[in-house]
Amino acid sequence: MKEEWKTHAIGRHLVDVPASAKLVESWDYGRDSLELLALGDDAQFSRLVTQREAQLKTPAEKFSKPSFVERVALSNGSVTIFSWSLTETEGIYMTDTYFRAGRRIIRYQKDAIPVANKEKAMIFLKRCSEKWREIPAGQMPEGIGFVVGNTILADNFPNYESWRLLIKLEGKPDVTLEVSSFVGAAEEGLRQRAGGILARMLGMAAGLSQLRNHARPVGPIQADEILVAGTQDGKRGYGFKWEAPGKSYSLAEPNLNVSLEVRESAYATNRESFSSDDEALELWDTLVNSIRLRPGAV
Template sequence: MKPDWITRAIGRHLVNLPASAKLSETYTLNKVKIEPLLIRNHQHFEYIVDMREAELKNTLHRKRKEAMFIELIKHPNGSVTLVSWSDPASEELYIFDTYFQIGTKAIKYSGDVDPDIKQKILDHHGRLSQEWRELKPGEIPEGTGFVAGDVMLVDKRFNLEDWSLSARFAGKPDVNFIMYGFARRTVKPGLRERAGGATGFLAGVLTGKSTLRSRAHPVGPIEGDEILMAATQNGRRSYGFKWEAPGKASSLAEPYLIADLTDGIQDPEAAGPTSFKDDDEALALWDEIIDSIRLRPGAAG
């Protein structure tokens, strides 16, 4: 790895990126977003929960003519779930606002729940409250787990785990890199078997399109394909790169992975300076990132 680069853990994988890059991440578990909470201490955590509870108690369920709030359920390690009605005009679904306290960190995990499986989901959240652990700044954790920012779920059971990581690079304001991971139950055709892909970014927008690469691009044991496009208009070179690894069904170790790098602007007539000095520089950045993608040792159990 280059000396001015860092290794980032996300999901169950690792990827190397320039240390100067501005990163943004998202995470979901079983189709429910994991929302990091900025808390100062335990009292601040309790304050956030109390404010949400008060909001629900002060919001009227129009059909029932009573508060949206139903009950508060306590879980191990100081975590709690606030149960309320999902819609003020309906009694079909609950919403569970679960607040997990994880050492000095906290996350919110909110989603709709069918009343018929209320206790099952509460039991599940109680188990999850005991499986999260806090990560130190910059820590690359060892062993089984799904990394979501500065916390990790220590679990090897199959869940629908999704994440995204986007990066913006210093001195290259028009360049955007984004990578996704999806643990899923079915496998779709690979990138080069489908129409579109990276070509969609350039098609119908810029003239002088060319394919730099359309080939298999395995990364260690990860089988993947890439389509890398470039185009020139008004003297500006732009790029649309895409890499995909279809993964395996119901696998935490081999999820569906996607990476995109785009370099271009919405209005070609207003094109600014080229982000890369030439194709080789663009390809070098791409290869450095893609070739660093790997499963964190022991992450899938």
Template sequence: MKEEWKTHAIGRHLVDVPVSAQLVESWDYDKDSLELLAPRDDAQFSQLVSRREAELRRRIQKSGKPSFIELVRLANDSVTLVSWEQPYDEAGYEFDTYFRAGRAIVRYPNSTSVAKKDLALAFFKRCSEKWREIPKDQLPEGIGFVVSDTILADDFRNYESWNLLIKLEGKPDVTLEVSSFVGAAEEGLRQRAGGILARMLGMAAGLSQLRNHARPVGPIQADEILVAGTQNGKRGYGFKWEAPGKSYSLAEPNLNVSLEVRESAYATNRESFSSDDEALELWDTLVNSIRLRPGAV
């Protein structure tokens, strides 16, 4: 039976994934990690914030003062807790921001210098006005950075990134990841990997190159290198696709897809791929599906 696929939104992109796969996501916004918390009602949200505030109040500075400074209320009942970043000095602030998007909560911890406090709070206020919940079973529409079932409906230029680990059903020996970050590689994948790849092919018995060429996907310019080899009867794979991206571009970030089957506790390919054709079919379906979500930027 042919594998069923579905379209998944992450960051500002869409990618097709097997329906049966387990997806593990992570996201950074302006280089700081976002944490999606379980949905809570108003009372539960207040308890969450109060517990964190109490923890910060119990932390004592070298000066003898509590680390906690203040609670700042933002739009849509979002809040940020301001505290001293280090216990031994008071040169920088730590922020624990809790954005509300419907019933969903996105935690955004970061820090800055004392001089930039007002700028940071203005940034949090802007973000709090733009978080939205995505209706169940719907793909998001319009400008925004998607975090699971929420979207930050903004195109603020920043160093955002995301990572998607795809755990294939019945294939525990396969590592499959897709990732994106705002930035540009100095050299393309084939230029960087050329010398290393040549040495690998010369040293490893049974290692062969399946592909090594430019591999654009729609308007996305990218390279692809696929290597496979057999050792002790087991077939291993190292697949890589990369779009180098453009510097500081939300619409054209660096994009990566990698697939690996390496040495493991499994002695055969029963837990990975029955043939190169099966591996390539899955790889091509996924890579060919990657696209910028219409209107995301």
């Protein structure tokens, strides 16, 4: 790994990022979002749950009845609250679940649960509540699990999990750099999908050129990359894309994407992005080459 870079764990993968970058993360589990809340003791946890329960017990303006159904205790002090997603007559629940992972609190909201699936939802939530762990400060996560910030859901339950990592580079506000992953497979590879569009772009846009368009495996990960750059009014723009199409229902081989963009902005020069193609490519290659499945994650 390069100096002044660090290894970051997210989902079931590791990626190296500049140590000075600001990282913005989001995660979904079973297609529903996870929210990592601040450190909390028992009193704060109880307060969060009680506040949400009170909200659900207050009738909404358009309904005469409160949406609250019941509060259910889970393992390790976790709690889930069932409420009506729309109205009671439509028979669709939603859940607000507050998981405990050591001192950490994770909020998980799941929508559109038919009444007939309530027991199945409870089994799933109970299983999750038994699997959350806090990651000790300064340590890399070990073993099976889906990493969410400084916590890990230590399970390999087949599901449609995903994550997104936005990397805000220090001193480069004009650069948008993102890494993402979701369980699923693209029907076609990146170069198959982009071929015709790319040809038209290159033919229509003055100064637009193709830097790369080829297969770009990273270790065992099969992937493609397309890198395009262009100059307009003296400013250099970039559109980089790397994608591993993934395999259906595979936690170990999800669809992985990396994108880098420098587009039109309030900045008239490249001082807030890259001084040259070589600088852009060096950062891109270092990041893409570092992506790997965390050992033992699955």
